[in-house]
Amino acid sequence: MEKTMDKIVALAKGRGFVYPGSEIYGGLANSWDYGPLGVEFKNNVKRAWWQKFVQECPYNVGLDAAILMNPEVWVASGHVGGFNDPLMDCRNCKERFRADKLIEDYAAENGLDIGPVEAMSKEEMEAFIAEHIVCPSCGEKDFTPIRQFNLMFKTFQGVNEDTAAQIYLRPETAQGIFVNFKNVLRTTRRKMPMGIGQIGKSFRNEITPGNFIFRIREFEQMELEFFCNPKEEFEWFNYWKDTCHNWLLSLGLSDENLKLRDHAPEELSHYSNATTDIEYRFPFGWGELWGIADRTDFDLKAHMGHSGESLEYLDPVTNEKYVPYCIEPSLGADRVALAFLCEAYDEETLENGDTRTVMHFHPALAPFKAAVLPLQKKLSETSDKLFAGLAKHFNVDYDLAGSIGKRYRREDEIGTPYCVTVDFESLEDGCVTVRDRDTMAQERISMDSVKQFIEDKLVF
Ligand code: ATP
The missing domain is CATH 3.30.930.10 (Bira Bifunctional Protein; Domain 2)
Structure with missing residues (x-):
């Protein structure tokens, strides 16, 4: 696959x-x-x-x-001022690059020890690139001079859109922590x-x-x-x-x-x-x-x-x-x-020759922890009750439509780790069939224990 x-x-x-x-x-x-x-x-x-x-x-x-x-936070942190990104364009193919990244990549590929790129001046970077580097996209060697570009989004606080009112959307969350230390x-x-x-x-x-x-x-x-x-x-x-x-x-x-x-x-x-x-x-x-x-x-x-x-x-x-x-x-x-x-994405060929797409999410990450699947519409009263009880504790899907096989496939594809099937026997014995997404093994457990069964699987 x-x-x-x-x-x-x-x-x-x-x-x-x-x-x-x-x-x-x-x-x-x-x-x-x-x-x-x-x-x-x-x-x-x-x-x-x-x-x-x-x-x-x-x-x-x-x-x-x-x-x-x-x-002032961004002045102190260095985001306004020194930390601007040096950009250049390829005149031939119009592709845009960060000059520092081009140099770093070149040095890494060729085992060159050039020291920290941040320490290079704009002129030094331009000279290095002119001497060594061709455009990674088109192979030409025709770059514009470096322009400084600040990655921060600017906006204005209040009604006056002048520079005194200019503020930034934060480019990292860390500074909010430092100022609250x-x-x-x-x-x-x-x-x-x-x-x-x-x-x-x-x-x-x-x-x-x-x-x-x-x-x-x-x-x-x-x-x-x-x-x-x-x-x-x-x-x-x-x-x-x-x-x-x-x-x-x-x-x-x-x-x-x-x-x-x-x-x-x-x-x-x-x-x-x-x-x-x-x-x-x-x-x-x-x-x-x-x-x-x-x-x-x-x-x-x-x-x-x-x-x-x-x-x-x-x-x-x-x-x-x-x-x-x-x-x-x-x-x-x-x-x-x-x-x-x-990591979770997988396509499997089953024993009967069918294929299934399955997302092998850890249960803690899966969008739904379980799906309640009544075998028939007539079983919806019991199924609804089971759904309502489980949904108080975690996110549960409910699916009535189509054959049980089709419903399993749909849940596999969205990574639901457990399918809980309610059948006619459930009305008699108070048990349901729980199917494991990854092994596809089924086991019968009492309806009362489904919540605990699933909660145990959410631990990581
Ligand atoms: P990169 O070299 O990939 O641009 P960075 O070294 O600038 O990342 P940091 O400033 O260290 O990244 O940010 C910490 C983490 O925030 C990164 O490891 C990444 O997981 C995430 N991150 C940074 N920029 C982005 C982005 N543009 N989109 C999504 N996630 C991002």
């Missing part, structure tokens, strides 16, 4: 996971809307992250900061180490969006900023790296499709003492899923410098005073949802 993006996108669209955005108006490039199954699925992904990174972790708390922030520390009376987790929308005017929901301009991030004593930075860095890796495995990604790529010292951002990207093997190739970075005290110090507020921490036991170091695991909700979709 060949797993292609075309097949996955077609299933996602056809079954109501993800639709092209604004479709009846011809769409809006690279925008996507999550349909009835997609919203359940993505909510489950976010819930699973929250559970592991906030709920189950004794050190961590949650936050939901505003998307619109004081523009002091508030959270004070109001929760926490000690170090302390983590703050947040899930929310971020916006980047990406130059080359694409690959379905892999790179989009409006996306959701799940970020943890974990603050600790500087002496413990590597201990916690490794702890979170392992925790992230295990979270992906526990929800069904296979290790052969995952790669932990440690950044070499020369590749590290100037503020980072260690960075690892967790990459996933998508049908279109390896792509970054999760960036885990030891950001040292860079962010808190930057905000201290700009805001004038002290963000130092005084250890109540040792009386040691320090600016905490921060370990940041940053994950895209849409991007990891895509990884789970790709």
Whole structure:
């Protein structure tokens, strides 16, 4: 079976996971809307992250900061000013590139040690490209000069659309955490180490969006900023790296499709003492899923410098005073949802020669945890009651239409892990048949135990 993006996108669209955005108006490039199954699925992904990174972790708390922030935040963070992306176009084929990425890719492919690209000036980048690089699209060597481009979406607050009123849609959720560091520390009376987790929308005017929901301009991030004593930075860095890796495995990604790529010292951002990207093997190739970075005290110090507020921490036991170091695991909700979709997709040939498409989602992520299938309409009273009881606890489908075989196929295709069939015997013995999506094995259990049976399977 060949797993292609075309097949996955077609299933996602056809079954109501993800639709092209604004479709009846011809769409809006690279925008996507999550349909009835997609919203359940993505909510489950976010819930699973929250559970592991906030709920189950004794050190961590949650936050939901505003998307619109004081523009000074983006000056302090470096998003306004230094961090603009250098762009250039190929004059021949009109393709647009990020100059720094072209150079990085060239250096990596040719084993060149050129040091950090960020340290190169615009002129140095242009000279390097002119000397070494041909257009990856057409092979020509005719690039425009570099233009600086800021990826942040701009908007205006209030009625006056002048520069004084200009604000930005946040390009990452992390800064909302840094600016609330002091508030959270004070109001929760926490000690170090302390983590703050947040899930929310971020916006980047990406130059080359694409690959379905892999790179989009409006996306959701799940970020943890974990603050600790500087002496413990590597201990916690490794702890979170392992925790992230295990979270992906526990929800069904296979290790052969995952790669932990440690950044070499020369590749590290100037503020980072260690960075690892967790990459996933998508049908279109390896792509970054999760960036885990030891950001040292860079962010808190930057905000201290700009805001004038002290963000130092005084250890109540040792009386040691320090600016905490921060370990940041940053994950895209849409991007990891895509990884789970790709991993789950399967086409199987059955014993009788039929084929089925099946999404092998972990039950915790599946849009429906179960489907109630009355064998006949006459059984709907009992089935309705079963449905109503289960739906109080988790999301359940209900399907009366078509042969039982067809109904199984439909549930397989949307990844429903358990089909619960109500038949005439159920009226006598109070039992139902539960069919397992992956093994297709069936077992008969009492109607009263269905809820517990399924809940046990949701643990990860
Ligand atoms: P990339 O190199 O792919 O652009 P990045 O290194 O800029 O990513 P970060 O700024 O570290 O990404 O963001 C953290 C995470 O947020 C990424 O690992 C990814 O999962 C997610 N993410 C970033 N940009 C996008 C996007 N445009 N669309 C979807 N997810 C994104």
